[in-house]
Amino acid sequence: MPHSTTETLSILDEVKANKQLLRSRLAGAISEPPPGVVESALPSVPLIDLRNSFSNDLLDRKEVASQIREACTTSGFFQISNHQITETAINDIITQAAHFFHDLDATQKDALHIRHNQLFRGYEVGGDTYVNPDDNSPSEVETKEGFNWGYEPSLDPTSTSADSYVELDGQKPSPPDRCNTWPDESLLPDFKPAIATYYAQVLSLARHLFRLFALSLNLEETHFDHLMTHPGGIGRLLYYPPQSSDQLAHKSHKLGLGAHTDYECFTLLLSTSHPGLEILFPASELTGGKPIWRQCPVRPGTLTVNVADFLMRWTNGLYQSTIHRVVSRPMTDADGTVKGSEARYSVPFFFSINYDADVQPLPEHAVGVSKFQNLKAGEYVLERLRATV
Numbered sequence: 357m358p359h360s361t362t363e364t365l366s367i368l369d370e371v372k373a374n375k376q377l378l379r380s381r382l383a384g385a386i387s388e389p390p391p392g393v394v395e396s397a398l399p400s401v402p403l404i405d406l407r408n409s410f411s412n413d414l415l416d417r418k419e420v421a422s423q424i425r426e427a428c429t430t431s432g433f434f435q436i437s438n439h440q441i442t443e444t445a446i447n448d449i450i451t452q453a454a455h456f457f458h459d460l461d462a463t464q465k466d467a468l469h470i471r472h473n474q475l476f477r478g479y480e481v482g483g484d485t486y487v488n489p490d491d492n493s494p495s496e497v498e499t500k501e502g503f504n505w506g507y508e509p510s511l512d513p514t515s516t517s518a519d520s521y522v523e524l525d526g527q528k529p530s531p532p533d534r535c536n537t538w539p540d541e542s543l544l545p546d547f548k549p550a551i552a553t554y555y556a557q558v559l560s561l562a563r564h565l566f567r568l569f570a571l572s573l574n575l576e577e578t579h580f581d582h583l584m585t586h587p588g589g590i591g592r593l594l595y596y597p598p599q600s601s602d603q604l605a606h607k608s609h610k611l612g613l614g615a616h617t618d619y620e621c622f623t624l625l626l627s628t629s630h631p632g633l634e635i636l637f638p639a640s641e642l643t644g645g646k647p648i649w650r651q652c653p654v655r656p657g658t659l660t661v662n663v664a665d666f667l668m669r670w671t672n673g674l675y676q677s678t679i680h681r682v683v684s685r686p687m688t689d690a691d692g693t694v695k696g697s698e699a700r701y702s703v704p705f706f707f708s709i710n711y712d713a714d715v716q717p718l719p720e721h722a723v724g725v726s727k728f729q730n731l732k733a734g735e736y737v738l739e740r741l742r743a744t745v
C-alpha cells in the first residue's frame with residue numbers, strides 16, 4: 357500500500373523514532389542486581405484487587421484508581437485479581453490455543469498464514485516475525501508461534517455502535533484479506549466460541565479499566581468513553597515451545613519474543629503459569645543507574661496489565677510504556693540442577709481506541725504541555741505491525 361499522505365509519512369517517522377527510543381532505553385540494561393543488592397529490595401509488579409472498582413461508590417473506585425496511578429508511574433506493569441473474567445472463559449481459551457497449535461497440521465495452519473492478510477490476522481510461524489528490529493538475525497529468532505484476530509461487531513455484544521467499526525486503515529472491514537480469518541469449524545468446532553466468550557469479557561474489562569485510568573489521571577471517569585464505542589482490540593494466542601534437551605543440557609535460554617513496548621492503550625495479558633515474561637524496570641540508584649530486567653511474578657488467577665504507547669503519549673510520559681520480552685529459561689532447583697522446561701501459552705489483548713480516532717494530548721491540567729503530536733490510532737498500529745516482518 358503506497359504511503360502518500362503527509363499524515364502517513366509522519367506516522368512512519370514516529371515508528372522510526374520509536375525504534376531509536378527502544379534502542380536507547382535498552383542500552384546498558386543489566387539482568388542481575390549489582391553485588392550487595394538483594395532482589396527483594398528492587399521494585400516488583402504490584403497486585404491490585406479490582407473488587408472495589410466495581411462498587412457504586414465513586415470513592416471506592418478512586419481508591420483503586422490511585423493504586424493504578426502508583427503502578428503506572430513506577431513500573432508500568434501491574435497484576436489484577438477479582439477482574440470478573442470467568443474461570444471457564446480462561447480455561448476454554450487456553451485449551452483451544454493448545455488445540456490450535458498442536459492439532460492443526462502445517463498445511464492447515466499455512467492456509468491461515470498472516471501473509472494472506474493485509475492486516476496481519478491469522479497464523480504466525482515460529483521464527484518468522486520479530487518485534488525488536490535488532491533481533492532480526494539467525495541467532496535471535498523468536499520461538500513463539502501465534503494466532504491473531506481483531507474486533508468484529510459480533511464479538512462486542514454490549515455495544516450499540518459496534519457497526520461503526522473501521523479497520524486499522526480507517527476502512528470498513530471487507531473480506532477476504534482485510535478481516536479475521538478463522539480455522540475451519542469442522543477442524544476445531546469449539547475454537548471460535550471460546551474466543552468469542554473470552555473476547556467479550558476481556559473487552560468489557562478493558563472498558564472498565566479505561567474508566568479507572570481516566571480517574572487515575574484526575575479526569576472525569578467518562579473522559580475516554582467516546583473513544584471506545586467500536587475500539588480496535590487485537591487478540592493473540594501465543595505458544596512458546598519448551599526447550600530441547602540439548603538446550604537444557606547447556607542451561608541455555610531461548611528468546612521467545614523480543615524486547616518491545618506494546619502499541620496501543622494498554623494490554624491485558626492472560627498466561628499459563630510457566631514463567632518467561634521479563635520486564636525492564638527503570639534505572640535507579642540501587643541498580644547503579646542502569647535499567648534492570650526482572651521476571652514478572654506468576655500469580656495464578658490474575659491478569660497482567662501493562663501500559664502501552666498511546667497511554668504514554670496521552671500522559672506525556674508520566675505513565676511508562678514498559679519494555680518487556682519473553683525468554684524461555686530452564687527451570688532449576690535451589691541448588692541449580694536443571695528440572696526441565698515447560699511450554700508457555702499466553703493470550704494478550706491489546707486494547708486500542710476506535711481506529712478512526714486520534715490520540716490527542718490530554719488537558720494540560722492533567723499532564724502538562726504535551727510533547728507529542730496527534731496520531732491516527734489505526735494507522736499507527738498498522739505501521740508498527742508492518743515493521744515486524
Ligand SMILES: O=C(O)CCC(=O)C(=O)O
Binds near residue numbers: 701
Ligand atoms: O506472551 C507473553 O507473556 C507476552 C506477550 C507480549 O508481550 C506481546 O505479545 O506483546
Ligand SMILES: [Fe+2]
Binds near residue numbers: 617618623
Ligand atoms: Fe507485549
